[in-house]
Amino acid sequence: MSTTPKTQANLLQSLNQALHDAMEDDPAVIVFGEDIADPEGGGIVKLTHGLSTKFGARVRSTPISEMAFVGAAVGAAVAGFKPVVEIMLMNFTAVCMDQITNHAAKLRFMSGGQTHVPMVIRTMTGSGMQNGGQHSDFLEAWFCHTPGIKVVMPSNPVDGYGLLRSAIDDPDPVLFVEHLPSYWLPGAAPERGSRIPIGKARVHRQGCDVTVIGYSRAMHDIAPVAEKLAADGIACEVIDLRTVSPLDMDTVLTSVKKTGRAVVVHEAVKSFGVGAEVSSRIHEALFRELKAPVERVASADSPVPYAPPLEAAFLYRPADIETAIRKTLA
Amino acid sequence: MSTTPKTQANLLQSLNQALHDAMEDDPAVIVFGEDIADPEGGGIVKLTHGLSTKFGARVRSTPISEMAFVGAAVGAAVAGFKPVVEIMLMNFTAVCMDQITNHAAKLRFMSGGQTHVPMVIRTMTGSGMQNGGQHSDFLEAWFCHTPGIKVVMPSNPVDGYGLLRSAIDDPDPVLFVEHLPSYWLPGAAPERGSRIPIGKARVHRQGCDVTVIGYSRAMHDIAPVAEKLAADGIACEVIDLRTVSPLDMDTVLTSVKKTGRAVVVHEAVKSFGVGAEVSSRIHEALFRELKAPVERVASADSPVPYAPPLEAAFLYRPADIETAIRKTLA
């Protein structure tokens, strides 16, 4: 995988490339997690394929001990390494939450800046694969509400590469959330060594009628809706947050100032989700300029079900995005 | 403590009373947690004092094993008991997050309603005691974003008693968050056996100019500000949410419809906090009726510091509440 044609790549390939390049460029980068070394297949989706063969002891498969190996990443980071650890699925952050939120996120502050934790936690998630209630959740809101850690959620191979390289460079801990079902979607290949700044959103599409804000999988659902509405003469300005914490409110507010309308979309359950923070900040900053209240499109407030028809009922439907957009224009 | 004069009681006494009465009234109620039995002092603040002496094996001090004993509470609840477990401080939920969010909150749904988890998790927290970054956080937003568990946060002895009794009666898991620094504030004593419904906010003070919404410790800071402003002819309607998830939006929206203005206050850090959800829902429901954007007053987006002057700088100042209220009136 480390020799991908430079023209096209999927997210899986671009992240694998980013890890290869980062380890090549910086001897401080180390990688570990369950099944990630080549004897174990190079990761359950082969995302870390080739790393252990090339970089030896710097790449390790771990026991099923998230507390121990995430904590070990914290310690190695304090000692000057740049660990990139994989927590296989996002729900498993729940077994090592303490090391992430009480330690990785806080050691710089609690030590008065004497130590810091330049580590990256990679994890994957997403519904639609019949993985059920304990293997599909988007839990980014938990970590966004935790000062001291950043949350990055790419939606395409180029951003994935550049954001992962920036996350590894970053002097502070970064939670890097990957959407499992879209690993295999083809896209443009990243430039070797390219960086995408953390904390900067991307205007995916220009438009003057309504701002549609999303990240991760939502971008795949928003794009076609924006296309469709363009045909009806509704010009959506589509923003990919890319980094969910800290939020790039400059980009968001600049757009909403222009459009006067906004819709926020994410897969995570709606209540107390990221959409609430984005919506509140827009209302707080642009209350007078807004032509309609900010709409939120998200999943049902339930665990993720198993049966495909229920998974479909859990997730917002693309039609919900269109409805929300039209509502702001009504 | 189980024999408090019925006229006055502090939160500590009323919660102790609620546990005594619940265990007396319902043999299915069991209590465990670290140091909670009488040989261990009846809890670090003596909140569970007297229970083990009176109820024997139904009350147990546990090893320092939050995963095991919270999981054991889940299992006992599935088997028909009503466990009330204490996670000493709220930050320690991070070591047993998996049992709370992946299991307690989800078993009813994942089993298709064949099992359910009628348990209560009591925990205490709050800054202002120099406990620092790992012993002071308000993390309710994590659990509010988790469908399947309810979040209750009383602000006074009467609500504390009635809500704890209702939480124990409830067929679903309830996270019951207590504000440690206000345990010893005197208040009215609860009626034995009284219940306060979960999911119902309380209008603490009537007013027509601005709605001020809070819960837990925030109520102690809001009340005097409302008094002060009343003298200046500003009539605040003060709402104590009491239950943070599910939110009682009927009560909130009825009030804001009347006042056209709202301020939300909580101790938890501001970004991605409960205030964002409340603010978004008000804007979504009453955009046209609102005279000003909803204001949020909360703590700085940092870990909780140790030194008293920094703790003061971390927490919102009462003056911030007044400023926010006046801002909505400007």
Added chain:
Amino acid sequence: MHANEADGKTLVAIYRKMALIKHSDDRVIDAMKAGRMQMPYYSARGQECIPAAISVLLDDADYLVTIYRGVHDMLAKGLPAKLLWAELAGKATGSCKGKGGPMHLTYPSKGCMVTTGIVGASLPIACGLALAAQLRGETRVTIANFGDGASNIGAFHESLNLASVWKLPVVFVCQNNRYAEHTSYAKGTSCERIADRAAAYAMPGVRVDGNDPRAVYRVAQTAIARARAGEGPTLIEAMTFRFNGHLIGDMGEYIPKADYAAALAADPYPRFRQQLLDDRHASAAELDAIDAAVREEIDDAEAFAMSSPPPDAREVTRDVYAHDIA
């Protein structure tokens, strides 16, 4: 014959459970290969002897907690094949109404209390079920299943310690199939034998050949009797192997060919069948009849699953809480 030696009738009952597990598993894989079914399926084929031999010592009142790789445990304990199949197929008639799937199989009326997809999480919950039985003064026992890899996660440690301190009536059954996903035993586990970890909790720990029904029955009988007598928990390490990889689709490249071949050669199902014949506990005709009956049960189960309706979309708003959500 000792109390903890299985008699012929019991051995045949174990065989029937093994047959049910094997034929159901074969059929699921066949259905998936043929495209009749689709799911993340964690086959336990090769491990059927463990729950088969344990469950003949249990009754419906006894509790069972297991993991994503738990179809064998559930079938052995009494989850009806129809309800299992409908659940796997994601139908409204499934034991969990299609909401749980293979990782969350549940059927309380037969003591199938919880199935978890989180490694290690089955143990604390089992402690709670056992605590319930202890507080009620029942002789009910709780069986907690988990894998070898799970013995390296914190919940294992906390649970065995708590169970020992509180003398809980629970039997911890580690089904050691020598792999945790694609990671071999030694790469993740520092000790030679997981059974030895019991000493850290002043608890009996015993390793047994998980492919030998008589041996599993023997150690389980002792552990269950100990639990029922209020003497506390036991850790059983049952050595076994999973024939179909971690998940269907897993090609097992990480397993040395020779090991794989040896494991297949030790397939407990044909081996046990031969033993029953050799020891004259049953005739070939009797065992064939059992297999035929079981296959018919699976036919019915698949037909029931396939002909059942999908769940109603509104089910997403149900069972989140006791009351429906908007």
Added chain:
Amino acid sequence: MHANEADGKTLVAIYRKMALIKHSDDRVIDAMKAGRMQMPYYSARGQECIPAAISVLLDDADYLVTIYRGVHDMLAKGLPAKLLWAELAGKATGSCKGKGGPMHLTYPSKGCMVTTGIVGASLPIACGLALAAQLRGETRVTIANFGDGASNIGAFHESLNLASVWKLPVVFVCQNNRYAEHTSYAKGTSCERIADRAAAYAMPGVRVDGNDPRAVYRVAQTAIARARAGEGPTLIEAMTFRFNGHLIGDMGEYIPKADYAAALAADPYPRFRQQLLDDRHASAAELDAIDAAVREEIDDAEAFAMSSPPPDAREVTRDVYAHDIA
């Protein structure tokens, strides 16, 4: 004399560290009783012998991770008393600028890397520091301190297993003071000796009298040598007692009077002083001089702390990330 026997000079060095810890602790409590200071303070008085004897075997490059009850570990490893006192007092001149307090003492230039307030969390982090040394091919060792109660939490288990599988250069030091907050050892811990738990990780485990400097030195010397030689981790259980309860204010009602009295009678500080005199390693005058010098160091530290300015309110926006927040 064996390599692992402390010589006279070393024993006196250990005495100096014990004196520093004792006098600092006495003074903190005096300052709190007199109202000069206020904080949640977890006294380690009674346990001073353990870090004193271990730290003479370490140099500044070696790493230390400890817990809220870690002032003794930090002072022994080299955290300057002034910076400790200023931190306890919550001053801008504290080692953590007043942001961390007693539960988060840090001073990397002497290898004082992390202090945690979460039970068990010191162990995984220590594994990571040890991994760093291993990857760099250094002989640097990491000391991970924790209590007896912590040996029942999941992070302990996962960390010892990981350290053993990866042969990490770490020494796990369980300071067994027989209580976890108000819970006595046996109520929370299922095994007789925590040292025996090492077997579950194929790791050497040794119990030692934590009040005997020579004994602690001996076992620590062996464990540290083993770690530096790349042979892997060791678990040391050092038996001790905390004289001032869990937190200042704790009256110790849960401790049987006789046990308390016996523990006080075994106070390591006067006992060791007498041994040094008996063995002629130092004269009373020499030891008095050490105590006097240490007391002076504490006088300066308290004066420095008291006269230092409080942190600026803007510090709340600093050190959350590398860049300041709004």
